[in-house]
Amino acid sequence: MLQNLTGWHAIVILAVVVLVFGAAKLPALAKSVGQSVRILKKEVAEPGAHEPAADERRADGRAAGEEAPAPVALAADAPSPPHPPLPERAAS
Numbered sequence: 001m002l003q004n005l006t007g008w009h010a011i012v013i014l015a016v017v018v019l020v021f022g023a024a025k026l027p028a029l030a031k032s033v034g035q036s037v038r039i040l041k042k043e044v045a046e047p048g049a050h051e052p053a054a055d056e057r058r059a060d061g062r063a064a065g066e067e068a069p070a071p072v073a074l075a076a077d078a079p080s081p082p083h084p085p086l087p088e089r090a091a092s
Helices: 007-021 026-045
Strands: none
Touching: 007 026
16 A cells, blocks of 8 residues: 555655644654654563563452552432422412
């Protein structure tokens, strides 16, 4: 698919990018793309570096030393607020 692209195609694509983003924003765009590529390469090179080993995990899936999450109250457990009295209708 990309084998048929020539130098002219690259120049046209670059011109469209300059028109869309503006010349002032291109350096910032290139910098952010470069940072993203570096982060991606680092993460691919070090798979699982941020995850504890399988033998360090507990049966419930938490890592050793990790605290259990706080319990969450369900709506059914919470008492409902009192309802205001209904207004009385005038007799017709």
